Amino acid sequence: MERRKAAVETLVDREVCMNIPKLNLKPLTGQRLSPQSKLSAAGAIRTLKIVASLTALTLCAMCSIAYADYEFDNQGDWPRDWPKELEPLRPHARTLVGPIVPQPHYEIPFTSREEFEAAWPHLLQVKSKGAPVILVRGPKTDFMEVKPAGVLIHSPPAGTDRQANPEAPIPGVTNVRERWMNTTFIELVVDGTIVDLNRIPLPADTPIIDERF
16 A cells, blocks of 8 residues: 555544533523623624634644654555564554654554464564563554554664664663664553463563553
8 A cells, every 4th residue: 555645634633623622601691781791792702712713723733733744554564574474464554654754653453362472473573682662551542553452663764874873772862762763662552461461471681661550
């Protein structure tokens, strides 16, 4: 499937935009307003409606900009030299590239514990040596969503100069995902049923970063 630029009108965060508080303007009962008061009230209502409309447009525009920074493909567009055992997962995965540099991110959800556990050793093979596994609580429902459980794999930006940017953590960077962006690292979305940490191996030489709590 051809990768395409995220369309603003289709990728606006509707949940945010649709949950803008509505103005609760109750009519006054049992009171008679003077003509001057009626004009003042009508003007106030028009002003409030304008403010509410501008607020909605601003929030939607902010959401749109965030989404439009990514290109996406509704399949797993990872390299062909990754383990062949991952090939059946491509149709159920999603690829995002961005936001500022062309960094690929692969969302791979699972609905079957058996399928995940069979794929897990091969998923670990694509991880850079020494790169972390980040544990997050499932389901993951933010922009890069994985539901109900599975993995989110982050790879280095395309065309990375390995002499200038070796496959290693970036010195002095504290944000964990930015620190490891020159490597391939894994976010493991743990739900306790499909992905059960008591049933899968975690490599001894791999940093484990637990963000579930």
